[in-house]
Amino acid sequence: MSAETPSTVHPTHRRAPASAKSEQRIRDLLRVGREVFAEKGYERATTTEIAQRLGVSEATVFTYFHGKRALCVAVISDWYDEIIATMQDGLPREQPIRAQLHYLVQTHLRVFLVQGTGLCALVLSEGRSKGQALGESFLPLQRRYTAPLMDLLARGQASGEIRRDVSLRLLRSVVLGPMEHLLWEVVAQDKPTDIEAVSADLVALLWSALQGTGGPASRG
Amino acid sequence: MSAETPSTVHPTHRRAPASAKSEQRIRDLLRVGREVFAEKGYERATTTEIAQRLGVSEATVFTYFHGKRALCVAVISDWYDEIIATMQDGLPREQPIRAQLHYLVQTHLRVFLVQGTGLCALVLSEGRSKGQALGESFLPLQRRYTAPLMDLLARGQASGEIRRDVSLRLLRSVVLGPMEHLLWEVVAQDKPTDIEAVSADLVALLWSALQGTGGPASRG
Amino acid sequence: MSAETPSTVHPTHRRAPASAKSEQRIRDLLRVGREVFAEKGYERATTTEIAQRLGVSEATVFTYFHGKRALCVAVISDWYDEIIATMQDGLPREQPIRAQLHYLVQTHLRVFLVQGTGLCALVLSEGRSKGQALGESFLPLQRRYTAPLMDLLARGQASGEIRRDVSLRLLRSVVLGPMEHLLWEVVAQDKPTDIEAVSADLVALLWSALQGTGGPASRG
Amino acid sequence: MSAETPSTVHPTHRRAPASAKSEQRIRDLLRVGREVFAEKGYERATTTEIAQRLGVSEATVFTYFHGKRALCVAVISDWYDEIIATMQDGLPREQPIRAQLHYLVQTHLRVFLVQGTGLCALVLSEGRSKGQALGESFLPLQRRYTAPLMDLLARGQASGEIRRDVSLRLLRSVVLGPMEHLLWEVVAQDKPTDIEAVSADLVALLWSALQGTGGPASRG
């Protein structure tokens, strides 16, 4: 929930409820909202359901958030905060780059599979700003989320463990992309998946790619 | 399905017009429907808007398709058929595996950037939908779409050009994942992108991964 | 179908189709219309379905009838003609009143059970003129239908076989009412029913009532 | 059900308001709904009209009832409850069977003439509806409604005042049938009717039938 980053969580209030009870309400709404948005997606989630699950009236939701959109943005921010914290806290910075990569991959898969990937879908599909619903708000979060990985890749390049002939941006896609793809597959087909094994295999593949043992990148 | 496979596209509606002007209408609806669904996603797309853009009454939409869902399924089928045809027709089967991979990667990126990735999002986010909307219909299409790639990977493994110690499923994610990730990025940020260059770099990275020059896959 | 009563069947045409083919079309529409209206009731029946079952276009229905309402009126008229003919043709006028009553009861039950009572429901529920749908047209038909019964009752009263202290109108309700009630029951609950047995019992009951062996009618 | 049995009437809708103004609204909706459904029948009645007559927005209707069907079912339940209560409260159980029958007949005719038989038509014609609309829900109500009569007939048979050679089911039709038939007639033709006189005559007729003074029932 990150009471530490109120700037992200609170900016959508009508008035300024600051009491303990208020903060609890907000936390509850974020929690339940996360569940519902994750399960249903933005459009199919309803304020009614969120209120019902929490056992409060629908109007209460609007007492604390400007509306559905604002609640959803807050939910996602809150969730990102949580993920980012998890990522950063456990990263074994003293170990080799490859081990750190392994940690990031494994944690990413774990987090999303546990959360149900619903939020992932939410961000991915509602993140498109065109539809005017959510939009913009997410880029900074995405950036913060990928920061540890970018940093890792940069350090790897600096130390020579990772090839330097390819842009960081592309490297990042090569790491994050397969993970998301795997997750979609899991969600779509409900296949049980051994996270540890898949992580290990995936890291091995990625490591080959990142090392660039296949010769110079460009024009093959 | 394209105009040649009316069984999927043509309505099983009350009246099932089947020729000449009819087929044109269906093509129009598929075209406009593709645009709107791509821009808005399933929920935010409206039959009203589709009808308006085409300059017909809303009832006309329902003369040709059972409803919004059916139209959307038809739109996606139609679009998949198009992509699949493109993929298969140009694949240089006589060239080395790596060159074929390059073709697939490049074509994928091109097609989706031109089409605007909206449909990609549509399939990805609405495709899960145990909830209600689309679902099921897409797995076979997904399978047909990835068939050429899977075939290529299998042939690569058979010829020894691609490592055999990792499952095809994982290899597929390693190839498709980065592409989708790149596309999301491009769409979200509207960055202009040099498809040729990115394709080349990406293939280089992937090729390293697929060759497996980094040592045995498991437990690294 | 009664080609003999064109005034009832034909008055709803757009133009005046008089050819053999036209008459066949009209007969077909009346037949299929009867089926559909009987199965679905007026509101839930659709011109689409009628056309489809006949294998013609929807517009054809409107070539021969001013519209749904006109078709329905024609269907009911046509059906009444048929029933009335059946009733009158078989009535054993030379036999005792009670035997004739038995014939009428048995025939009524048979006809409606075979036809499915759907049309009965149609007349009963759509006959209410308030709803502006069908209305008025039916009273004359009802009168023609009940004519044989009324005649029978009058003859019974004249001959002294039926009590004279109660109005014909009430006697009629006492005869027709139970039959309709039984039919509704059968339709509602799908109970198989032995028409012969029920007819016999019902006639026995009715005969008691009509004879008036219970003493003077009024004020009991 | 009347206001005392909210489980049937109160909505299981998103929001389930349950007191004070709420209950009044529900009563209002049941009242207006009864009017409109009675006048128009299920299909021709519209939620729009119900809302308008009550001077509320259409959405309000759906705040209190799941939908048109649910409202209609509630309307009918409510109405049945009312009728049944009326029937049972006044029945002179200490008087002879014939007098009790007279009461039931008279009350039935009165109630339906006052209510306008529209609901009778509604139940009769929409009640069949395997097709789609209402259905099922009504059989229990029908049963409760006819219970007093069935009980009366059974007691009459037990005491020897009513013939035993005919099934209760048939006897019931002989009593209820003529009443419904009379009512249809009255409604269709708008004839003013002297309920007291008709009741008396009808009971006299029915009593003859029920006593069975005409000889053994079967095979006449």
Add this chain to the structure above:
DNA sequence: CATGAATGAGACTTCATTCAT
């Protein structure tokens, strides 16, 4: 004559949101 095609009118329903209490 038959029909393919199109549609206007209107139905039911959902939902985020507001406001007086």
Add this chain to the structure above:
DNA sequence: AATGAATGAAGTCTCATTCAT
């Protein structure tokens, strides 16, 4: 602060009916 109640706006879908061909 919380909510009961109400609703405007919008959406999907149905169907009888028309008209040019």
